Amino acid sequence: MTRRPLSILVAGLLAAGMAVSFGACEGTVPQVSAPTSDGSPTPDLSEAQEETIRTDLLKTIEDCNSQKDPTGLEQAMTGPELQIRTSELLVAQKTGKLDAKTAIPTDISQTVIPTDSGWPRSVFTITETTEDQQSKRLLVFTQGDARENYKLWGLTRLFQGVSMPKFTVPQIGSAMGHEEDAGLVMTPKEAVARYADVLQNGDQSQYAGDFDGDYFREELAKLSATVQEGMERNKGTQSQTFSPVEGQMQIMRTADGGDLVVAQIDSVWTRTAGEGRESQPASDAEKALFDGKATSTMKATYVNVIALYVPSEKSGLKVTAVGAERQVVKVEAV
Amino acid sequence: MSGVKTDDQEEHSEPRHHPGPTRHAKIMRGVVTPIFGLLAVACIVFGILNSTIWKPSPSINAKATVQDTRYLLVDPGVLDLVDNAVTVSVDGGDEARATADQTEQGNQQDAVDTDVDTACIAIGSAKDAAGWLSGESYVRITGLETWEQLSTSDKETHGTASQSENQVSFADSDMWTKTACGNGTAELSLEDATSSEVALVDFGTSVPDATITMHWIRQDIPNFAMPWYFAGGLLAVLAVLSASLFAMEPLGRRKRGSELPEEPVKRKPQPEEVGIGEAFAGSLSKLRPTRSKHEPGRPRRRHARSHQEDGQDTPTVVDPSSRNMVAERARTAESGTANDETTSVITPDELTAYFARLAQEVGTEDAPAGGDAALAVVTDDATEVADTTADGAPEGASTELVVVEGEEAHNVAEEEPGDETSTKEPKQ
Incomplete structure (x- = not known):
């Protein structure tokens, strides 16, 4: 009987303890699991982000197009495309008509998103054909720094009927390539330099055999031959030099282990008229950009953007140009 | 004695074979059964309490206060720690707001719309956030310390600051999938946060007292009531058994x-x-x-x-x-x-x-x-x-x-x- 009050006390304490311990219980706090992102790199952008970025940029470009004013272009463009579009808009100001090749379709057939964690980064996007059935455009957007935004760096018109290499789907993302990528028939940097040589020297180039024939090369050769013909009639001369621009190269790994290389190659076309004649602009665009007094020699500077597919060493394929863009940016009489 | 009692009992009882309560039956029914009964009631009461007033709150509000920082980085895996739907809100304190006000006054109408949004929250990938934070010091939100407290890291700095001349404002970066800005405070809700996503907060300037709150609604609330109900049920069964079967057991033996x-x-x-x-x-x-x-x-x-x-x-x-x-x-x-x-x-x-x-x-x-x-x-x-x-x-x-x-x-x-x-x- 004497134990009873004690028992009651103990029971009371136990009950109180239980009440406290069970009363405010919220369950165990979840723990953050260790990140496993190192195993599989994620794409730098989602497709939706790419679309947003592209749409915004194209809207800015469209605004500039409609105003034929290159002032705001820097917001949306960089690299060779900035030079090219600026020139196109200046030409349009003069001619009153924007060249049809400047059209950029908003629908895309494919986008290639990198998985690289560093900068600069580049996104390759292939559009559909334009409304007037021009060929597809290969757009290259780059982000130079984490604190910068993507801008349209390059645009090439893909050759009709060209077969493009395959890329990893954007949900997985592709790795970006490097100028010195090994395991290819040649490094991207070599490919660009050799292609420039082929453009300059045509079939006489020592590298002519390394490249499959392409539309751009053929057209350029034809143009050069036509001009050459005229020049020869006037006892004039013409020469064109092609030189890759250092650092202006964007590379994306393809699914088959090759590289798609988009690079800027500047070219200077010097035409000297003979027999005391004046050398005149060779095209409407040159004419629009030329505002001075013609002399015997005319130097036209072109910006070329070429897209080369550099296959892997094992493939047994040659390097192929799949797309190109060429625009005169400066015409001067010297 | 018991025999006599039993006989007496039998005299009065129905023609059942039960001899009447023995000492054992008395103990079982008088002591054990009430104990089991009381425990059963206590368990059920605890169960009811646990399913009502002590029920774990599904609404989780975890908070952290950080001193002298401009950037806060919510680590990967923290946004979806409790649930995929999360609301992150930050408060840069008076410092951030004062800056905003000053900006507002100073720039009159020009920058009212753009510069007032001093505090911004952005959702992006860890590598993008790391790229943005390169060369900047920041504090990481590393997880939940308790249900009410977010755990934070010490200030960190990695890499070198960007030297780009074409820098865009924090909120305008292409890298973020979602941003929310406000004057000194900001709030951002995500419906389906993933473990690879991070949240980056920029107060615009280093603020002495920054507060970040993350709010989730828990989907799987631990059911603490059910074990009580179960125990209560068992004890109730035991009480019934001790009043009937267990009380009769010695008889059976006999x-x-x-x-x-x-x-x-x-x-x-x-x-x-x-x-x-x-x-x-x-x-x-x-x-x-x-x-x-x-x-x-x-x-x-x-x-x-x-x-x-x-x-x-x-x-x-x-x-x-x-x-x-x-x-x-x-x-x-x-x-x-x-x-x-x-x-x-x-x-x-x-x-x-x-x-x-x-x-x-x-x-x-x-x-x-x-x-x-x-x-x-x-x-x-x-x-x-x-x-x-x-x-x-x-x-x-x-x-x-x-x-x-x-x-x-x-x-x-x-x-x-x-x-x-x-x-x-x-x-x-």
């Missing part, structure tokens, strides 16, 4: 004890199914004094002893208890002890009928003398006997079973209810 010395009896009455308890009760009055004599011993020993004693009464293998029972019944019938009478199955009339049958059967039994193929079969397993007798076709079954003495076999047969016997009689 019955067994009373029966075991007369094992064959146990086997024989069993065919009667209903007769188990009744048979016990019938023999109870006789056995009790015996039990009280042997009280200190274990029941089985008692059985053994009484078995021996009984065995002496009847030298054959014949089950003595059956005889005892019969005799006892006869005795009680003669003496007219009302109580035992009522508790036994066999009424005096039945007993008379039984004796008549016995006399008849004894007469007929003499013919098959050996009794081998007849129904005179007793095996160790009483149920088999029950089966054979109940079937009403003892002849078939007898072949497999151990044959006991003819006389004994009669007993088996005779013990059967009237119906069974009557069906058997024509056969014989």
Whole structure:
């Protein structure tokens, strides 16, 4: 009987303890699991982000197009495309008509998103054909720094009927390539330099055999031959030099282990008229950009953007140009 | 004492075989049952409390306060730590707002719309956030310390700051999948946060006191009530059992004890199914004094002893208890002890009928003398006997079973209810 009050006390304490311990219980706090992102790199952008970025940029470009004013272009463009579009808009100001090749379709057939964690980064996007059935455009957007935004760096018109290499789907993302990528028939940097040589020297180039024939090369050769013909009639001369621009190269790994290389190659076309004649602009665009007094020699500077597919060493394929863009940016009489 | 009590009880009780509450039953019902009952009630009360006022809150608001920082980085895996739907809100304190106000005043209308949004939250990938934070010091939100407290890291700085001339504002970066900005404070809700996403907060300038709050609605709230209900249910069952079955247990033992010395009896009455308890009760009055004599011993020993004693009464293998029972019944019938009478199955009339049958059967039994193929079969397993007798076709079954003495076999047969016997009689 004497134990009873004690028992009651103990029971009371136990009950109180239980009440406290069970009363405010919220369950165990979840723990953050260790990140496993190192195993599989994620794409730098989602497709939706790419679309947003592209749409915004194209809207800015469209605004500039409609105003034929290159002032705001820097917001949306960089690299060779900035030079090219600026020139196109200046030409349009003069001619009153924007060249049809400047059209950029908003629908895309494919986008290639990198998985690289560093900068600069580049996104390759292939559009559909334009409304007037021009060929597809290969757009290259780059982000130079984490604190910068993507801008349209390059645009090439893909050759009709060209077969493009395959890329990893954007949900997985592709790795970006490097100028010195090994395991290819040649490094991207070599490919660009050799292609420039082929453009300059045509079939006489020592590298002519390394490249499959392409539309751009053929057209350029034809143009050069036509001009050459005229020049020869006037006892004039013409020469064109092609030189890759250092650092202006964007590379994306393809699914088959090759590289798609988009690079800027500047070219200077010097035409000297003979027999005391004046050398005149060779095209409407040159004419629009030329505002001075013609002399015997005319130097036209072109910006070329070429897209080369550099296959892997094992493939047994040659390097192929799949797309190109060429625009005169400066015409001067010297 | 208990025996007397029991008898008294029986006098007043219904013709049930229960002897009345023993000390054990009293303890079970008076002490154990209330304890179980109280515990059951307590458990259920706790269960109800846990499912109501103590229910874990599904709404989680975890907060952290950080000093002297411009950037806060919510680590990967933190946004979706509790649920995929999360709301992040930050407050840069007066410092951030003051800056905003000043900007507003200073720039008049020009920058009102753009520069007022000093605090911004952005959702992006860890590598993008790391790229943006390159060269900047920041504090990481690393997880939940408690349900109310976010854990933070020390200030960190990695990489070198961007030298780009084309820098865009924090909120305008292409890298973020979602941004929310405000004047000194910002709030951003995500419907489906993933573990790879991070949240980056920029207060625009280093603020002395920054607060970040993350709000989730828990989907899987731990159910602390169910274990209580379960325990409560178990205890309730225990309480009921201790009031009924456990309280009766010693009685059961007694019955067994009373029966075991007369094992064959146990086997024989069993065919009667209903007769188990009744048979016990019938023999109870006789056995009790015996039990009280042997009280200190274990029941089985008692059985053994009484078995021996009984065995002496009847030298054959014949089950003595059956005889005892019969005799006892006869005795009680003669003496007219009302109580035992009522508790036994066999009424005096039945007993008379039984004796008549016995006399008849004894007469007929003499013919098959050996009794081998007849129904005179007793095996160790009483149920088999029950089966054979109940079937009403003892002849078939007898072949497999151990044959006991003819006389004994009669007993088996005779013990059967009237119906069974009557069906058997024509056969014989």
